[in-house]
Amino acid sequence: MLKRDYEGQVCSIARSLELVGDRWTLLIVRDLILGLSRFDEFVESLGIASNVLTDRLNRLVEEEIAERIPYSERPDRFEYRLTAKGRELGPVLLALMQWGDRHVSKKPPRIARRRSDRSRVSVALVAADGSPVTPGDLELVPGPGARAGR
Numbered sequence: 001m002l003k004r005d006y007e008g009q010v011c012s013i014a015r016s017l018e019l020v021g022d023r024w025t026l027l028i029v030r031d032l033i034l035g036l037s038r039f040d041e042f043v044e045s046l047g048i049a050s051n052v053l054t055d056r057l058n059r060l061v062e063e064e065i066a067e068r069i070p071y072s073e074r075p076d077r078f079e080y081r082l083t084a085k086g087r088e089l090g091p092v093l094l095a096l097m098q099w100g101d102r103h104v105s106k107k108p109p110r111i112a113r114r115r116s117d118r119s120r121v122s123v124a125l126v127a128a129d130g131s132p133v134t135p136g137d138l139e140l141v142p143g144p145g146a147r148a149g150r
Contacts, residue, residue: 065085
């Protein structure tokens with residue numbers, strides 16, 4: 001089992017999961033990507049308890065994945081928007097959705113497409129030159145300054 005401090009481990013996946021790896025956080029990010037922004041919209045969409053939602057939104061703001069923007073002063077009300085850092089999670093969630101459509105779901109809930117021409121979009125691995133990379137041709141190696149190992 002991985003320790004939470006990850007000392008001596010090269011595992012960005014584990015570190016990332018510490019931030020966004022629970023069910024509610026990923027579903028909140030999904031809803032933010034889909035255009036929801038207000039607390040009551042998240043409660044309605046997710047059926048999440050208010051205290052859990054508050055905790056997850058605070059963590060997303062603290063980690064600069066989302067930002068809190070006031071829209072009413074009496075009472076204080078906020079909406080939430082993804083930051084650039086948060087928007088980078090879009091392809092990750094799309095890849096997870098497409099994997100789920102292929103292997104888990106009986107009916108795909110949504111189709112990803114480009115707005116300009118409505119052509120379907122798929123998440124894919126590509127090399128720096130734009131050529132496709134198959135899963136069998138992919139390897140993970142330590143980066144500069146990283147310790148070899150896991």
